[in-house]
Amino acid sequence: MAEIEMPGPDPNWQPAVQMPYYTGKNPAYQYSVWERCAPLFQMIGGLVLPVQSVAWRLRLQVERFWDGLDELDVVLFRLKGFSFAISKHDGDPRDIYDVWLTQPHERADEALGALLQVIGIGEDAVAFRGNAHKAPTPPN
Incomplete structure (x- = not known):
């Protein structure tokens, strides 16, 4: 079989990961x-301990990604019936690791409690509960 020669990248095309998306010629x-x-x-919250520590305790592998904003470390796993993700963007100045859940927020406290219990740490590792990017809901 003959080797097929691929043409190089078009010099007028910006990198496919470059923002703003869909505005270039690529x-x-x-x-x-x-x-x-x-x-x-x-x-559902944030932890003050690194995702690598949680991964080490649970024998998980931290994955390195780019998400369109920045490079980040993330670990996705199931624990006690909950689907979790813990992530941290390189460019995030906070020393906090975001905790994510696929279940509705009504079960967030139960899920966060299960995570803390299994990894063997207390509430002092919780930086916040809820979504750090939304204003807190005022009490009723």
Whole structure:
């Protein structure tokens, strides 16, 4: 079989991961695995311990991704019937690791409690509960 020679990249095309998307001449737009699955998850809180520590304790593998914003470390796992993700973007100045869940927020406290119990740490590791990117709901 003859070797097929692929032409090089078109010099007029911007990188497929370059923002703003769909504004250049490149017909392709690259997205990451985390970018595609993140909409399934809802932020339920933040931890002050690294995702690598949680992964080490549970014998998980931390995955390195680019999500269209930045590079990030993320670990996705199931624990006691909950689907979790713990992530941290390189460019996030907070020393906090976001905890995500696929279940509705009504079960967020139960899920976070199960995570803390299994990894063997207390409430002092919780930086916040809820979504750090939304204003807190005022009490009734």
